[in-house]
Amino acid sequence: MSERNIVTADSGRGGGGGVTAIYKSERGASKVRQRYAELLEAWPIPAERRRVPTREGETFVLVSGPEDAPPLLLLHGSGGNASNWRGDIASWATHFRTYSVDIIGEPGASAPSRPPLDSDRVALWLDDVMEGLGLSDISVVAMSLGGWVALDYAIRRPGRITRLALLCPGGVGAQMMGWLPKALFLRLFGRRGVRRTAAIVTGLDIQLAEEVLDDVVLTFAEFKPRTERLPIFSDDALRGLTMPMLVIVGSRDVMLDSAVTAERVRRCVPHATVHVLPEAGHAILGQTDTVSKFLLEEQPTR
Numbered sequence: 001m002s003e004r005n006i007v008t009a010d011s012g013r014g015g016g017g018g019v020t021a022i023y024k025s026e027r028g029a030s031k032v033r034q035r036y037a038e039l040l041e042a043w044p045i046p047a048e049r050r051r052v053p054t055r056e057g058e059t060f061v062l063v064s065g066p067e068d069a070p071p072l073l074l075l076h077g078s079g080g081n082a083s084n085w086r087g088d089i090a091s092w093a094t095h096f097r098t099y100s101v102d103i104i105g106e107p108g109a110s111a112p113s114r115p116p117l118d119s120d121r122v123a124l125w126l127d128d129v130m131e132g133l134g135l136s137d138i139s140v141v142a143m144s145l146g147g148w149v150a151l152d153y154a155i156r157r158p159g160r161i162t163r164l165a166l167l168c169p170g171g172v173g174a175q176m177m178g179w180l181p182k183a184l185f186l187r188l189f190g191r192r193g194v195r196r197t198a199a200i201v202t203g204l205d206i207q208l209a210e211e212v213l214d215d216v217v218l219t220f221a222e223f224k225p226r227t228e229r230l231p232i233f234s235d236d237a238l239r240g241l242t243m244p245m246l247v248i249v250g251s252r253d254v255m256l257d258s259a260v261t262a263e264r265v266r267r268c269v270p271h272a273t274v275h276v277l278p279e280a281g282h283a284i285l286g287q288t289d290t291v292s293k294f295l296l297e298e299q300p301t302r
Helices: 024-041 121-133 144-156 179-201 212-223 234-237 258-268 288-296
Strands: 048-054 058-064 070-075 097-101 140-143 162-169 245-250 273-277
Touching: 024 070, 048 121, 058 121, 070 144, 121 144, 140 144, 140 288, 144 162, 144 234, 162 288, 179 212, 234 258, 245 258, 245 288, 258 273
Parallel strands: 070 097, 070 140, 140 162, 162 245, 245 273
Antiparallel strands: 048 058, 058 097
């Protein structure tokens, strides 16, 4: 895939106008984009790059899988992009036409726009993405911030998401800040300390997930993440979710209260399948087969 196709858009509402709205500098943005280019060139299966015009600016979508297969939308987390799915995509694209969306305002190849989360503008943006891709109803796999986006859309657009798999989703359990003082202290130790901070935040082992952590360090050295707290969905809003639903959280998540997430989903969405991984943190990896099984299983009669 050609690198020339992944220049980040500089237009869009709500983000201040240019890449420096979400990056610390143009030079830093260039470094992150270059790494993204490398990851896209190494995409494990054939893919098509699309740019979808939306009211918030251009949205970049990486499309894989058979054209006649059922559609599957993938939404990454904060500080991520479509490359977050590179370990899963070969499996999922066997059965689905996958659409890996770069969420606006994140370090991918979409517009830097950041519509307020306490409004309907994120859902309206996703309406535009769906229309631009020619999709009417979809299955969705989403993580963290992407999980919040998926839940917000499912609540506001009943019936459009037919099956929903969420990895450490935002908006259910509260965000936690207890890790922050330790992270600030570790930054005093330079790159080694920053890498250790990344391991704490993600819950990943420094030796076993070296490449992933290196990418996290590179991104957050140059990227300015959203600072507002994710709105928490009410019990009544969650009770309105009727589609088959899978939720996977890590019991060692330091970013989101996974125990509350699991409890609220079980109570408000009793038909949902909930897995709590005892050794996992915020980054939920190695769940490709579990998610595949959920996506492919026949919908139970209720």
